[in-house]
Amino acid sequence: MNFFWHRAYPLDVPYQVDLTRYSSVPELLRHAIEQRPDAIAFDDGRQQMTYRAFGEQASALSAYLVAALGLRSGERVAIMIPNDMAYPITALAVLEAGLVLVNVNPMYTPRELEHQLRDSGTTAIVIARTLLGKMGSVLQRLNIDRIIAVDVDTSWIPGSCESPGNPTSFELAIERGSGLAFVPPAIRRGSTALLQYTGGTVGPSKGAVLSHGNLTANVLQVEAWLGAQLRRDREVFLTALPLYHAYALTLNFLYGMLIGARLVLVTNPKDLPTLVQRMQQQRLTFISGVNTLFVGLMNTPGFDRIDFSDLHMTLGGGAATQPAVARRWRAQTGVCITEAYGMTEASPALCTNPIPTHEFDGSIGFPLPMTEVTLRDEYNRDVPIGEIGELCARGPQMMSGYWNAPEANALAFTSDGFFRTGDIARMDDHGRFYLVDRKKDMVLVSGFSVFPSEIEAVCAEHWGVAEAACVGVPDARTGEAVKVHVVRSDARLSAEDLIAHCRLHLTAYKxxxxxxxxxELPKSPVGKILRRMLREETRTAPPPTTEATIPPRSS
Known part of the structure; x- marks a missing residue:
């Protein structure tokens, strides 16, 4: 099938991808292990692990899960740890045993964890030992007693403390499993591999049901797009984004393993000084990140002393990269950020820009091979080129639906099978897409649509702004008014200064x-600013003393 945007594809990118190469995620990973058993797969700053050791430990853990814990195909196993070598080992072990992986954010509160474990029907969990102190009561209430504890530093996570219990350690599980007989079951492409829970922007978080075929298809689509730009067995991936998030899971872990990359695992991405030190010690070739990570790194002392001579790709996603940030990144690293777009429900990649990217233009590029994207209006009609509409997509990487959520599924898909992303975008006459904003984040001022990302990008151009987030607040005169939450890079910045700057670049109602x-601003695990939390705070909290209200000017 040919699409409008194919004529703008790079010459080495195919329209079609052979999705039959791998029938499951374990088959993909085992093939990668066989290709380079003695190469380094992971480096966590304390030790390294080869592809061979990765495969052996995963096999032993698989045997333990099935033969010792008695888990059966299709049961759900949660993993709740930050980036650590135990993560990829557990992921392969769970999937190779025919079980379903349930990724859990280790920053979750007990309430959030209980919802996810209860909703998914989780029967076993691999968890950081120091999270058991605050999460033990949840596991007891849900009768989850098959627990494997990982000794990984979580001191930076609020509430971390050890439990008085004595669960099986990760190392002991592997040791015991190495002596147990285990024959991996046959896994079909359509079998469920992962329940990846969304951020819960509307109501409780929902589990996107992703099959082995969804995940392998997306990896192969990414491989087809990147082509010869990333070199097999020579890449060093900075993995600061959490592996329990779909972005890093597919791109860094699964695709990284496919091409024989060495993953530099970062357990605590909030410790930016230590992260910069590690970057100084590595010859990184590939960095994946989000706007807030790029800003944080560049504002950290020592970043300007990193040797970027081997870096040849930086991929931005998760949230829109602001033009000011992209310009600064290129000036400091010599590499232009390649902007991509995806979402949990799509495994996650849908669109990306041509590689190499020579100029950052703010677009999300073109749909990946075998991905169909359309823009629809409120009546589900295609909008003309250049007009904005809701971005809807379908392809082999798209989830089958949300776990046990028929009503949500009915709303999520169009009658012709496209997933409604909730993002507003436009397409130019080359087939390149530009993300405008989230549909639900749009602010209506006197009937005019204001997109927060535009306001945030203008604020980011000011010398005194480190970060900004825009939301709508009730206003008796205009229905809604624009409010910005600002983290200052210079304490001298005043509200009046910022408003004056905005008036130079925005029409009056914006x-x-x-x-x-x-x-600081509330953020998701990958660093996406959570506007919904700011809206909620505005509705429920009294006006803060640090807020200034500026009288409006006429247009």
Missing amino acids: VPRHVQFVE
Whole structure:
């Protein structure tokens, strides 16, 4: 099938991909292990692990899960740890045993964990030992007693403390499993591999049901797009984004393993000084990140002393990279950020820009091979080229639906099988897509649509702004008014200064009426700013003393 945007594809990118190469994620990973058993697969700053050791330990853990714990195909196993060598070992072990992996954010509160484990029907968990202190009561309530504890540092996670219990250690599980007989079951392409829970932007988080075929298809689509740009057995991937998130799971872990990369695992990405030190010690060739990570790194002392001579690709995703940040990154690293777009429900990659990227233009590029994207209006009609509409997509990487959520599934898909992403975008006459904003984040000021990403990008151009987030707040005169939450890079910045800057670059109804200075902005595990939390705080909290309200000017 040919699509409008194919004529703009790079010459070495195929329209079709052979999706039959791998029938399951374990088959893909085992093939990677066989190709380079003695190469380094993971480096966590303390030790390294070869592909061979990765495969052997995963086999032993698989045997333990099945033969010792009695788990059966299709049962759900949760994993709740930050980036550590135990993560990829557990992921392969769970999937090779025919079980379903349930990724859990280790930053979750007990309430959030209970919802996810209860909803998924999880029967066993691999968890950081120091998270058991605050999570043990949840596991008891849900009668989850098959627990494997990983000794990994979580001191940076609030509430971390050891439990008085004595669960089986990760090392002991592997030791015991190495002596147990185990024959991996046959796994079909359509078998469920992963329940990847969304952020819960509307109501409780929902589990996207991703099959082995969804995940392997997306890896092969990414491989087809990147082509010869990333070199087999020579790449060093900075893996600061969490592996329990779909972005790093597919791109860094699964695709990285496919091409024989060495993954530099970062357990605590919030410790930016230590992260920069590790970057100084590595010859990184590939960095995946989000806007907030790029900003944080560049603002950390020592970043300008990193040797980037081997770096030849930086991929941005998860949230829109701001033009000011992209310009600064290129100036400091010599590499242009390649902007991509995806979502949990799509395994996650849907679109990306041509590689190499010579200029950052703010677009999300073109749909990946075998991915169909259309823009629809509120009546489910295709919109003309250049007009904005809701981005809808379908392809072999798209989930079958949300776990046990028939009502949500009915709303999520169009009658012709496209997934409604909730993102507003436009397409130019070359077939290149530009993300405008989230549909639900749009602010209506006197009937005019204001997209927060535009306001945030303008604020980011100001010398005194480190980060900014825009939301709508109720206004008696205009229905809604624009409010920005700002983290200052210079304490001298005032609300009046910022408003004056915005008035130079925005029409009157888009100019913020309210400015609130904050120490930090709420973020998701990959660093995406959570506007919904700011909206909720605005509705429920009294006006802060750090907020200024600026009288409006006429248009």
